[in-house]
Amino acid sequence: MAKFVEMQVDSIRVHMPSGQHVVILKEKETDRYLPIWIGIYEANAIALKITGITPERPITHDLLANILQSAEMRLKKIQVTSLTNEVFFARLFLAVNGKEVEIDSRPSDAIALAVRMTCPILVSQDVLDKAGVFPEKEEDQDDKLSIFKELINSMDLPDLEGPPPPEKS
Numbered sequence: 001m002a003k004f005v006e007m008q009v010d011s012i013r014v015h016m017p018s019g020q021h022v023v024i025l026k027e028k029e030t031d032r033y034l035p036i037w038i039g040i041y042e043a044n045a046i047a048l049k050i051t052g053i054t055p056e057r058p059i060t061h062d063l064l065a066n067i068l069q070s071a072e073m074r075l076k077k078i079q080v081t082s083l084t085n086e087v088f089f090a091r092l093f094l095a096v097n098g099k100e101v102e103i104d105s106r107p108s109d110a111i112a113l114a115v116r117m118t119c120p121i122l123v124s125q126d127v128l129d130k131a132g133v134f135p136e137k138e139e140d141q142d143d144k145l146s147i148f149k150e151l152i153n154s155m156d157l158p159d160l161e162g163p164p165p166p167e168k169s
Contacts, residue, residue, distance in 0.1 A: 002081070003124070003125040004079055004122035004124055005027055005028075005029075005123055006028045006122055007026060007027055007123050008121065009023060009025060009026075009050055010024040010025060010026035010033065012043050012047045012050075013035075014043075021038050021039065021042075021043035023036050023038050023042075023107075023108065025123065027128070031134060031135060032132045033132065034080075034128060034131055036088050036107050038107070038108035042112055044059075045059055045060070046111055046112050049112070049116055061109070061112040061116060062116065064113060065117050068117070073095065074095040074117075075092060075093070075114065076093045076100065077120045078090055078093070078105070078110040078111065078113070078114045078119065078120070080107050080121075080122070081127070082126070082127060083127045083130050088107045089104070090104075090111075091105060092110055
């Protein structure tokens, strides 16, 4: 049976050259971090919730959380289960009518739901062994995530469909 480690959302970052978004998960018991590339909408959904901003109307992840709660379903936990060919996989674990239901999910959607429904975010030890990062010990702790600048800038990004976004002036 796979071992899972509890994580929390540390931050949302933007890779400046590409405009791609990254959610940074932090292991609760150590200073190990896990960067996961996500889409802009999921990044905004996570960021809104962790910063305490409530949109005027419910966004998609709020809607799904409201539906689950209205149907008396409880999100017990999410798990980031694997990493294959640079793609992360996740599962939702719901309590439904006294039984546990497991549903496939993108990690970004699972995390956006987890922060709304206040449930544990768990990551497979295997995934952390492959992609987890420990920051170097530095005298200056003001920039605790400086390790990610080099990591993110060195990663190969998938080719994006369509023309590149217009440059900002």
